[in-house]
Amino acid sequence: VTNEYLVGVCLKLFCSICYENDAVARQLQTTVFTQTNETLCEIISSLLNKTNQPVVLSCDDSFISHKSLTTLVHLCTKSTINKSIHLYIACFDTLIYLLNGNSTLHHTAMYTEQFLNKLFCYLFAPTKIFNEIIDEAMLIQIRTSTLTLLAVLSSYHEDIKKRIADQDNLISTAIECYRSNHRSLQLASLCLFHGLSRSVHQLRTTFNDTICDILLDAVKSSDLSLVKLASSAISNTVLEFSTCRAVN
Numbered sequence: 053v054t055n056e057y058l059v060g061v062c063l064k065l066f067c068s069i070c071y072e073n074d075a076v077a078r079q080l081q082t083t084v085f086t087q088t089n090e091t092l093c094e095i096i097s098s099l100l101n102k103t104n105q106p107v108v109l110s111c112d113d114s115f116i117s118h119k120s121l122t123t124l125v126h127l128c129t130k131s132t133i134n135k136s137i138h139l140y141i142a143c144f145d146t147l148i149y150l151l152n153g154n155s156t157l158h159h160t161a162m163y164t165e166q167f168l169n170k171l172f173c174y175l176f177a178p179t180k181i182f183n184e185i186i187d188e189a190m191l192i193q194i195r196t197s198t199l200t201l202l203a204v205l206s207s208y209h210e211d212i213k214k215r216i217a218d219q220d221n222l223i224s225t226a227i228e229c230y231r232s233n234h235r236s237l238q239l240a241s242l243c244l245f246h247g248l249s250r251s252v253h254q255l256r257t258t259f260n261d262t263i264c265d266i267l268l269d270a271v272k273s274s275d276l277s278l279v280k281l282a283s284s285a286i287s288n289t290v291l292e293f294s295t296c297r298a299v300n
Contacts, residue, residue, distance in 0.1 A: 144197035203243035
């Protein structure tokens with residue numbers, strides 16, 4: 053089918069019959085694959101490519117903010133639908149792409165408190181959420197994606213920064229991640245510190261000697277990505293507490 057209207061009708065039908073109905077969704081997936089030798093996701097992707105071939109959606113397109121963004125948040129919070137860790141990693145990474153540098157979407161993503169609570173669960177105790185046996189590489193990946201997403205969300209709006217920074221154990225967990233031997237976790241923790249450093253309130257309440265020591269340590273790293281993030285956070289800190297601010 054190449055008619056855009058018919059494609060839309062088909063997609064709405066699939067959404068309606070599968071919404072919060074795991075049994076029907078699984079049956080539809082099995083039936084479609086048996087008859088076409090393609091997954092439903094592959095078919096939908098192909099249809100969307102055909103109907104939107106001349107158009108490239110930007111991350112701030114209204115379709116993204118009102119449809120895709122809320123769908124991703126829904127997937128992240130409805131852990132009973134699918135407990136595959138790969139699904140959540142994909143959702144987090146997509147949200148990072150959509151939200152990074154686009155602060156207008158942040159409050160849309162945070163419309164439900166459950167979303168933020170789930171992010172903290174994925175960061176603090178991911179093994180309690182998933183039924184499957186998860187190896188260390190997957191645990192590192194989902195913690196990295198979760199911490200990076202929290203860092204992106206804490207980069208702009210003061211009210212969101214406060215909601216994130218006030219969470220018990222967040223800062224200690226970020227410090228623990230930096231002290232691990234995994235570069236991705238180190239980068240994610242520095243992203244969080246950098247985001248929080250853009251707030252005068254967080255600099256005066258959340259930042260402590262341990263975080264400052266971490267930033268100074270990262271600046272000495274041979275990894276330029278670590279150096280860049282740490283330098284930016286230190287610059288924000290120095291700018292806030294510099295005596296030069298009092299000079300006209």
